[in-house]
Amino acid sequence: xxxxxxxxxxxGASWGDGWSLEEExxxxxxxxxxxxxAHRLVFQKEKRKGKIVTLVGxxxxxxxxxxxTLSSLKKSLACGGAYKEQWMxxxxxxxxxxxxxxxxxxxxxxx
Numbered sequence: 001x002x003x004x005x006x007x008x009x010x011x012g013a014s015w016g017d018g019w020s021l022e023e024e025x026x027x028x029x030x031x032x033x034x035x036x037x038a039h040r041l042v043f044q045k046e047k048r049k050g051k052i053v054t055l056v057g058x059x060x061x062x063x064x065x066x067x068x069t070l071s072s073l074k075k076s077l078a079c080g081g082a083y084k085e086q087w088m089x090x091x092x093x094x095x096x097x098x099x100x101x102x103x104x105x106x107x108x109x110x111x
Contacts, residue, residue, distance in 0.1 A: 043056055053089055
């Protein structure tokens, strides 16, 4: 390859043919919006950047209802949190407190 020529990288596929560098996320709405008493929630703990995060889910609520529930829980528990992909994330190891507050709101848990 001399100094004045350009390298051709055409391999037969183009970006317009459905190729992308990022994976498409499955952002489908929940199949059915359930009553709080019909939920069967589970807890998970994860470590993110050395900190413990408590996950609760999977919720079958509308986005608005989930955000309202999350907001009230964050205020009553005095912690931060987020709602992502039908799961509520809370900062810290606070599973017993979250369970108590959600049971007051008539949510049910798997045993």
